[in-house]
Amino acid sequence: MKKISKLVSVMLCAAFAAGMLSGCDDVDREGYIAKTRSEADSEKSDSQAESQAEQSSEAERITSDGAWKSMAVNIAGIDFVLDRLALAELENAGWSFDPATYGLQDLSAEPMVFYQRSVVMNHEGFDDGSFIVGFTNFGEEPCGLDAINVWSVEFVSKDIASYPQVTLEGGITWGADEAALKSAYGEPSAAERHDDGGYTQYIYTDNAANVIYLDVYDNGGLGRIVMESYD
16 A cells, blocks of 8 residues: 555665674665655555555555554653654663664764664663664754654564563553454554464554554464654
8 A cells, every 4th residue: 555655664684684793894874774755655666566556445545543643652661752753762761772783873864864674772671673763864954863863663572582561552562452453543544464474464554644563463462563653
């Protein structure tokens, strides 16, 4: 569906990941930077376009009016709102990452360029991979990490031993089932079944300005949460 594009939610390319694992200091920054929304939309693969076309009519008819639209999230007991969320807010709550790992130590981000959701945030007591973010600059001038915003967050509890407690608006948290989601948020804009992974992904969108993806596993309920805010 055109209005529910993931845009830049893929992980870093294999070559970049290999560079990280080898401890290489010279990371190809261009391999990390995502496209603008218009550029990303124009470069979708044929398979993505076909899949979106199959669901577009239904998705455009149904836009949930549920509580999810607040884009509020409680992470390990601290409240945040994914609405031009500043990286500094997460850092003040104890989350951190090494900019040099991603070649971002001298970042000067142009306005409205969306960086891939690939930066793994670290926090004492939680395993790597349980919290991943993507950056953008919602300002009008180039900025560094000291003023960067977070446009996308991903939380994972499935197959991870130590993960943060995450609670969305309406009390949705780990283990929630389809009935709980619909009770809190209403009918999803779309639902995609993934038999190979044993889960159903429920998608709630507000005309693509805000999107939430909720992966509900057959065994264990809600195990992955992705939130994206483009405005």
